[in-house]
Amino acid sequence: MFSKLFALTTLLQLVPLANSAEQQHVLKEKLTSPFDAKFAKLVKDTLDLWHVPGVSISVVDGNDTWAEGYGISAFPSTPVTPETLFFGASTTKAFTAAAVALLISSSNHTGLSWDTPISSLIRDDFVLPDLYSTAHVTIEDALSHRTGMPAHDASYGGTDETGEKRGVRDLVRSLRHLPLTAPLRTRFQYCNMMFGTVSHVVETLTGVWLGDFLKENIWEPLGMKSTYFDTSTAQAAPEPLAQGYVYYEKKYKPVPYMDLHIVSGAGAVISNVLDYSKWIRAFLTTSGPLSKSDYAALKTPRMLLPRSEEMSLYTKPYTGPNSYSLGWFNGVYQGHEYFGHSGGMEAFGAEVVLFPSLNYGLVSFGNTGQTSNFAILKLIYHLIDEKLAIPPEKRYDWNKQ
Template sequence: MMLRLRNLIASLTIGFFILMGATAQANDRSSVGKNPLTEDFASFVTETLDKWKVPGLSVAVVDGDQVFAEGYGFARLPDEPATPETLWYAASTTKAQTAATLARLINSGDHPALANGWSTTISSIIHDDFVLQDAWATEHITLDDAVSHRTGMAAHDKSYARVVEGKEAKPKDVVRNLRNLPLTTEPRLKYSYTNSMYTTLSHVIETVTGKWLGDVMKELIWAPLDMNSTFFDLQDANDAPHQLASGYYWDEKEGKYGEVPFMSVTELSGAGAIISNVLDYAKWVKCLLHEAPPFSKEVHKDIKSPRMLESTQPDIPNDIVTYALGWRRTLFKGHVMYIHSGGLHAYGAQVYWLPEIKYGVVAFANTATTSNAAEEILAWKLIQDRLGIPENERFDFDAKYQKFWNWLSSAADEAVDILYPERPNPPLPATVNTTKLQGIYYDPGYGRITLHEASHPNRSDEKILVTDRQEMTWKYQMNLHHVSGDYWIIYLPLLENPGYFTEFVAGEFKIRNDGKPVGLQVDWVNRVTDEVEGKVLFKKVD
């Protein structure tokens, strides 16, 4: 969900912000090698964090061989400052390191299971675990398909479980659940950002190497680059010398920040489990900019090569976006640029690098979504300063984000009209009352839910149905409000971050001729991207 934020922020960056087809700007040589994190920039950061209600942020800039880093605001309220050493959840920026790890394993030639390179089928390595609802897809989807988000599988983030059969979920559990999730297209037809396929690649790497992915990354990337403050496990991060920033949300009603508990990232694995700081990430970006060891020239080429067309923007001439190995590749003012965002329950991450001018920016912060907004605004100022783009030619990222955020935060208020624009007025009564709809429902892909009656938050004479999903990766609630007949709207607030925008989907109770409810069909849709994820029937089992 927030991990890509279903790549909320990435889609913004691509859809709104990448200005292509423009005349390339001259590289501003006067700014080369100078520390851009000035007092004026610090003032701009303070204003931006306050406007977007972000407690703290760390940023690092790579310019050639130099690295500049600073922390702003607070890692933990009320008074623990953010510093360059502060640890943050890196979220989906993990994907690039997962893909680079696999590229190194392929390039090494040491693993017979990877002899066919990126054309290796996933089922040839984890045959018993990797099963999809389409037999052809199961047998033919390759490592390249998975790393490029072109498998035909939608996100299905709400199916990610933290606990499976009473035990902590592992990547293997996520992979084995794919057989229970609907595909939305044939493979290789459409780009569809999917965390579960990077978790699948994690399982592939662990199967091939016989090691935990965190150890493989440490061996192949972190240790060679001296990234000693990068972790793949929450407990390891909490035990580290440097502090892990706490996550927050802004409580508009109370006018203060609320704290969000730390989130276990075990089952996310290669899709988003890294916890790190901007200093370590600057080492990673510097390696990419200079095509340096521990990667060979062939692997660096592999990392940067476009593999799948992600987005075309007809309203911005000549604009295309492609997906490489965990990176979005595009152009900005004639300069090749690689970008990836990340978002979790209370954190945001943004990474950018421009290989032609050996320049990169890393930013981490501690709110969901608004962190990414602040990071984008600040990073793009640094990038445009570095490129010497005149003020009157600069794009207003703040205004675009504000427009997007206003839409995002108000969408739930219009949810009924969005999902049921032609509903009867007055609405039809439900076939059965809410009391009879209570009970346990089950779908093998999305798990077990227990619906119970609750009072409507605004109407004393009306009941709703509610279930808490504490066992899921992103702990959420399902609040079912009656619309008309057997059709309902299902609101999906996060249990641990009430400040995050509320997603919503359509639901329909299936009623037998004798009046007995037999199931709840949910039409899963990613509200941010408007991508259909498929209809899922939770069968009533009690």
């Protein structure tokens, strides 16, 4: 099995990223903002189509950063601005993986590696139904969705026998009661609970809440002063927090904010596009609090994605093998390697897409569940196609998909 995994990783790393003759395009060197009147019209039409009140978008292109807000943050008339806070949902996963990278590189945790079995770190808490998996699931496995554990998202939340809200440790301890549906390292199965498990590992090793660890070691060094890890702190922040909505019976209905205490490293970040632009720039330039070897580890493909309808948004528009790294989806779009991640919860959506070879990245947030992701994908890939000078007839129809 391990030799096959090594061969898989080698294959993915050898996928040619240079443009073929058919894929070569003249890149547009944008010296002005991409957010012109034509794009504003596209945004309005797209938000109307998908019934999304508002979105914020930021583009990092070389040394330049542009950010803009469109539509409504909260009815009746509060506008979205680049400062508006949104729930980042699963775009959090990249930060969780980065936190582990920092621990592995730290002299305070010698012996810790991506191959370290989780049960050796939190033995009493981490028990799976299968003895082999309990003993052999590693940090790398958990962060690349290849543990054999499916989503089990309905197992989140609830209270314990005393009526107290269940925390991250409770979530980890519940894994022993949840069935595995594939042998270890044989199938990609997206599992938020495993990122919660790694959150518990980080907190156990450091003695620090993951939100505080990220703030001290990643966000503050990058100047990300508008990024939070729990709902109540974000609500009290000086930046406005967008209201999430569901479109039902031809009306926008507000959705209560989600309690993020048990979500943790699977999706608890609340931020704005200005702060995320700083994170994107650090990733593109392999700078900041992480080392170049840390970034290399985070970007290394770990698991192939299946060609299925469920995964079509991550496979259909792309060429070559699509994979999952550590907190990032990875593949090739129009001849260029990309890293990206979606985020979604009841009333918010988020998308981050990076092209390291182009020193180009985008982030966008919206305030409906799922439909905002569809709208955002249409908008950011329009900007990407403009950057790559893709002819209109060769562009992927995101709205149709």
